[in-house]
Amino acid sequence: MIPPRIFDVRRKQQEAEKVVINKSSRLIAWQCGVHLLPISTTIAILWINFQGFYIGVDFPGLTSSDTTVLMLLQLSAKIHEIMIVASLSQIILHIVRHELLYGDGVPLGLIGSGLSFSNFEFYFRKDFYGSLAYLCCSKKRMKRTGFVLLLIVSGITAIIAGPASAVLLVPKPQAYPAGQTDFYLNGTSGQFWPEDLSGDMPELTALCSPSVSALRDVCPAGGYSSLWQRWSGINYKDLLGNDIPTFAKDLSGSRFYWPVHSPASRVPPLYALGDPRSANESIQPYTWLVQAHAASSILLEQVTKDWWKAVLASMDVVPSQVDDRSIRASALSAFAAVRCTGPQNLSTESKSMYFPAVERRWDWGENLEFDVGGVLNASSSSNLRFRWVQLPDRFGTVSSGAIVELPWVKHGDSRIVVGCSAQTGWVPTTLRTDSYTFWSGWYPYGIFFGERSPRWTPPSADQVLSPTNGRIAIGDIWLDMLTPPAPPVPGMNISWPASTIEAILASAGAGSLSENQDHAIQTEEWEKEDRATGGGRRRLLEAIISSVLADGLSRSGSHRVFTMPENExxxxIAMYQPRHDFNQQILRGRSALEVPAGDASTYTVLRSSMQLSGYAFRASLPKYLATTVLLAHAVLASFHMLWLIIRRRVSRSWDSIAELLALAQNSHPPDKALQNTGGGISHLRTYATIANIRIRSRPENSDRGHVELIFEEPVGQAGENILPNNEIEPVVLEDLHEMLGESSGAQTSMQSSWTFPVDSRKAQLNQTINLHGHSESTDNLIPRRRAKIEEASLVRIGIAYS
Structure with missing residues (x-):
């Protein structure tokens, strides 16, 4: 309980003499404690940030309001800032005190710097920049410069310590790294991302015969059922507005975004992303799609399942505390770009039609004529028909051509055909989960078109393009597996033996022109609709062909992932063997799967990484910058503690404005150094006047001295030599006329140096000295010889002074 009279200001107690400097272990420990508390807090904050700590979607168990917790953490950051400022203040006060007592002195403007350094305005006041003149007037320039730099560094640290602490102490919703590992594909990169599909493929042919290719998830036609469902009933007049998620463009940078599912569900949903042709063909004259690589997605899904078990078991979180989970890996994904011509009237006798050509690497050029007499069936048909066609090298980097043949004119001898050219390849992508619905499938993100493979080399005049120069070479065997006879699908109403792509085109209404006997009317109808929809029919054809090609390519090599691919x-999974310490290794970001035995050239290595979204502590660039601020204080404070422990000189004097005022009030006023400064200071040089603290003897007590603030006095004109710090200008009788001014009969008042502060027992405040006639009261005060009035000495350790 506080004594009732401790705050009684009416109590009169005499101030005792004070020990200015001592070797008190308790006081040293106290001043070290001022540093240890903020340093310990800094270490704890840095450890939790650089070690990493995931909190979750909210702050469980603390309070029902996240705002309240964040406000408390902001308050904690402010308290940490106050501790840092107090610690830095101790350092500067110690140095200022040391320089005043034993050093080279401190300029007037910096005497109170230990209390003002944390104020940003201080560095733009005369107190600070006026004091900088003392840097160039001494041989100890480096020492003084070091002190000024310390002031600046301490000021910057104090000013931004609060924001720096808040950056580190207040968590924010973010992606928190939660593990990574390598995983292995059972095959070479050429088997999973082939560049030549034009030859015999006995391994794939044995597994994906035309009768099962559309029913087996690892075959080129494995996505047929999902694609049919996707395109069934699509309105070509408003293709871009049909079931396109509103967030698709934000996720993929495109306007196409949908998942492609597989029959047996061994392959996770593979999202297709892309953009349709633009109504203004000068902007984009083709439609493209990219679909996630199936084999990589299968392994990534299995890693994710095991990783999530490790998270729940080792990170002490519950699913409800996780805002979102994101898993990703870098891999090549299938790419397909298709451009189609407008409607062409083709009669029974016609043998040629036009297809778009590709110039150089990527530029779509003019439509070129090609003889298709050996491909098309000349017999009339009331059904839509589709044919793949191998285009020659003069069409550029085209992987394959395609012919869409609409139903023949009723009772006529012609039909409308459309020629399409497709270019396929592999593009570097990042496979990742859907950011909105975890584990709904994998989609390619961050697509790099400039690094596509196969690579393209400009041909010379006499050079023929190789099958894989800038494109995937596709042959008839693989195309037959891509578009086999269509198996029945629930809801499908097709009366003829259509292929898978014919069934998809028919379900999308690609051949829905009026059965007019005049093919010119059909062509006019098509072109009229294209003008109204910006090329809607061609855009639909291009999108469907692109989706079929991209899906087929994306399944390349996926049969090698399973130990028994034919058993649905x-x-x-082949080459998937978790280590015994899988949980620990994957969360630490180390390889958590056993490396396959055998030659490394027989398998492919990919790397996956995982993230959790929510409140978390983790290292980042802003936190690295904030760390430098807190470490700057920690280094300064550590050196100061070391100094205190080694030197064992500590003091608590003059660490407040009140104590500095009391010291100044009890000190002898300088004669010239601070002349005419009672109403303020105008000259910058005055702030550079050096001050020291010394002990002056007092007549009434020869054993104990009096602590005073002493300023260096100029001997002559401004800028001339300055007196030594430990001496006072001697007062000489012959100099009194010069000091006080000589005038016949004049009387001048002079304050006796030893009578300040006022001591009524020794002398009156002012004594009049008649320079031409001695008064009785002052005669004995005038020195008879040249001598110092008094000697200033250094403060001694452990001695109490008044």
């Missing part, structure tokens, strides 16, 4: 109920 067997999900065993």
């Amino acid at each position: 109920s067997d999900n065993a």
